Amino acid sequence: MPRQLPTISDVAMLAGVSRATVSRVLNGSALVAERTRRRVQDAAASLRFKPNAQARLLAGGRSHTVILVHPATDRHAVTWYNMMLESGALRGCMRHGLQLEMNLVYPDPPHSYEHVLRPVDAMDCDGLILAPPFSDDPVLIALIQSRQMPVVCIAAGPATRPLTAGIGMDEHAAGFELGQYLLSLGHRRFAFLLGPRQHYAARERFDGFQRAVDAAGVSPSDVMTFPGRFDFDSGLEGFTAVRDSGFAPTVVICASDEMAAGALHGAHQARLRVPDDLSIVSFDDAPFAVLLSPPLTTIAQPVYAMAQKAADLIVAGIKGDHVPYELTKPRLVVRDSAGPVAR
Amino acid sequence: MPRQLPTISDVAMLAGVSRATVSRVLNGSALVAERTRRRVQDAAASLRFKPNAQARLLAGGRSHTVILVHPATDRHAVTWYNMMLESGALRGCMRHGLQLEMNLVYPDPPHSYEHVLRPVDAMDCDGLILAPPFSDDPVLIALIQSRQMPVVCIAAGPATRPLTAGIGMDEHAAGFELGQYLLSLGHRRFAFLLGPRQHYAARERFDGFQRAVDAAGVSPSDVMTFPGRFDFDSGLEGFTAVRDSGFAPTVVICASDEMAAGALHGAHQARLRVPDDLSIVSFDDAPFAVLLSPPLTTIAQPVYAMAQKAADLIVAGIKGDHVPYELTKPRLVVRDSAGPVAR
DNA sequence: CTGAAAGCGCTTACAG
DNA sequence: CTGAAAGCGCTTACAG
Numbered sequence: 001m002p003r004q005l006p007t008i009s010d011v012a013m014l015a016g017v018s019r020a021t022v023s024r025v026l027n028g029s030a031l032v033a034e035r036t037r038r039r040v041q042d043a044a045a046s047l048r049f050k051p052n053a054q055a056r057l058l059a060g061g062r063s064h065t066v067i068l069v070h071p072a073t074d075r076h077a078v079t080w081y082n083m084m085l086e087s088g089a090l091r092g093c094m095r096h097g098l099q100l101e102m103n104l105v106y107p108d109p110p111h112s113y114e115h116v117l118r119p120v121d122a123m124d125c126d127g128l129i130l131a132p133p134f135s136d137d138p139v140l141i142a143l144i145q146s147r148q149m150p151v152v153c154i155a156a157g158p159a160t161r162p163l164t165a166g167i168g169m170d171e172h173a174a175g176f177e178l179g180q181y182l183l184s185l186g187h188r189r190f191a192f193l194l195g196p197r198q199h200y201a202a203r204e205r206f207d208g209f210q211r212a213v214d215a216a217g218v219s220p221s222d223v224m225t226f227p228g229r230f231d232f233d234s235g236l237e238g239f240t241a242v243r244d245s246g247f248a249p250t251v252v253i254c255a256s257d258e259m260a261a262g263a264l265h266g267a268h269q270a271r272l273r274v275p276d277d278l279s280i281v282s283f284d285d286a287p288f289a290v291l292l293s294p295p296l297t298t299i300a301q302p303v304y305a306m307a308q309k310a311a312d313l314i315v316a317g318i319k320g321d322h323v324p325y326e327l328t329k330p331r332l333v334v335r336d337s338a339g340p341v342a343r
Numbered sequence: 344m345p346r347q348l349p350t351i352s353d354v355a356m357l358a359g360v361s362r363a364t365v366s367r368v369l370n371g372s373a374l375v376a377e378r379t380r381r382r383v384q385d386a387a388a389s390l391r392f393k394p395n396a397q398a399r400l401l402a403g404g405r406s407h408t409v410i411l412v413h414p415a416t417d418r419h420a421v422t423w424y425n426m427m428l429e430s431g432a433l434r435g436c437m438r439h440g441l442q443l444e445m446n447l448v449y450p451d452p453p454h455s456y457e458h459v460l461r462p463v464d465a466m467d468c469d470g471l472i473l474a475p476p477f478s479d480d481p482v483l484i485a486l487i488q489s490r491q492m493p494v495v496c497i498a499a500g501p502a503t504r505p506l507t508a509g510i511g512m513d514e515h516a517a518g519f520e521l522g523q524y525l526l527s528l529g530h531r532r533f534a535f536l537l538g539p540r541q542h543y544a545a546r547e548r549f550d551g552f553q554r555a556v557d558a559a560g561v562s563p564s565d566v567m568t569f570p571g572r573f574d575f576d577s578g579l580e581g582f583t584a585v586r587d588s589g590f591a592p593t594v595v596i597c598a599s600d601e602m603a604a605g606a607l608h609g610a611h612q613a614r615l616r617v618p619d620d621l622s623i624v625s626f627d628d629a630p631f632a633v634l635l636s637p638p639l640t641t642i643a644q645p646v647y648a649m650a651q652k653a654a655d656l657i658v659a660g661i662k663g664d665h666v667p668y669e670l671t672k673p674r675l676v677v678r679d680s681a682g683p684v685a686r
Numbered sequence: 687c688t689g690a691a692a693g694c695g696c697t698t699a700c701a702g
Numbered sequence: 703c704t705g706a707a708a709g710c711g712c713t714t715a716c717a718g
Contacts, residue, residue, distance in 0.1 A: 288631030
């Protein structure tokens, strides 16, 4: 009963060519005369032809599924990062008629390697999207590539970036930009709550910040760092540590928005006013950043778009195209959690 | 090069029947002898056979896409609700090999009807999932059903619930449970920041709360309501209105977590301690509820799971099965934003 | 550069 | 209750 959508046969007929030729044009094959290509494209456009993804993949003869490799956490928390990653990748895969499967693996190499490689060896997938920290691991990537399986990295470290297609933010530039902004506000005394030590992006965020601050001639004794793990609790703990240290910064820089939420909680408990008594800034621009009190000044990371792009890159990888790793520029989002320092 | 997954032919051969029979068993057709069915099922199980969704839908001959009808907002904000709805529906559709398309329409009937019905009339979809407030509109639903198109409602109102398959939370029970909890904490003076007037769930949340409070013999003069729109800003405005009113409740109940975030912001600005000076509670248990300061006591609504279920219901609808609307029980999540009232 | 033909894995009338 | 056959919309060797 559904209306018949135009098929490749309709296009072929209208263009006066065979279905094979239409298929070639659709798939960008080089073996088509320019005039023929044009004719087919016109015919397709005038019919508003959309290829049927199911049929396309069926005919291609593959498993039609890509696997997103996520870190599993102890608590089965759904983080906004994972959600947007999943949602973006799902959307991207959908556009290509691909199934997406999640593979939540606990990151403890070499044990974790088994879990990642099992579906690869079983040929249960056509490609892998690696989220951090897996995207940072050259050994894992080599293992996958030795099995001829396309891999795409999200937020890869510098060691793995040359190895695969992928997409990430320029974390160093992000840290640098945030540093410059704080400097412009008059801040000269900084506490930095770090992310996980093994996490490349976390290190880069700090290094970029450090560079900005060094360039401004800030004394090393005026920046103090504290350990953290990207989560709310470590933000709260870090904030407490800052207070206990007696260091008295004018601003606390958090390696993630979750940590900033924790730090903010600490500030409220200490009855400090943000940003009047103390500024708090962070990285990510997670969806909740605008809901905190006060709304967070932060550096935006386009997770959803990156994940969607990752799906495109996997498709390119399946086709055998070689696409280089791509770096997205950071974007500062100014809201209310950072203010000028009182003089 | 990928390993050949078992196909329906392998199962047929192992079971000693035709492929048509295997297909019938897979699709639950009644016209198969019990013994044959068992034989086929055993064969499928032993081969770990998974039907190829692409092929299945191709052969079925449909558009293979379901449309999720979302309300568009003026600001192009991505709300957690929309994200989880989209993500859940996407996941659900994927499992059935269905495409998902978003249709963001501004809810202003009857003008909005056109936007919803266009793809239906064009036969561009096999079914529709309606998010609120569209799921509340019996006229829209009648219009869709008159076109023989399967519809599934998420969080439908009582007027539309008998009309379609769907899934939602028992909002009245949610309000009642929250009311009882606050009562048990000793609260007797309540400010309720309402959701949008046209929004059924918003009304129910208040009505359920009202019932609990009435049953406890609380005087009507001890509950005061304030208008709101579910968002951060209206929570902040509502909080200010509460303060300006001089009503002095011991707890502010917000119709959504976003509103609670806004109210919390207001409380911080007023230098009030939550929950020591004032309790604040809400509905939804959005992902950010745990990141606010203090973490929110709230009633959980399983949006992701509901959206995933909606996809299952659409598939049932396409098959022609008649499934009744389903109501999920609410779940109170106790965190730190509500405390016992000082006596 | 292009076409005829086989095939991807399944479903669905059509017979029996 | 079951099977043989056609077909879903596309891709891909194979010829030419």
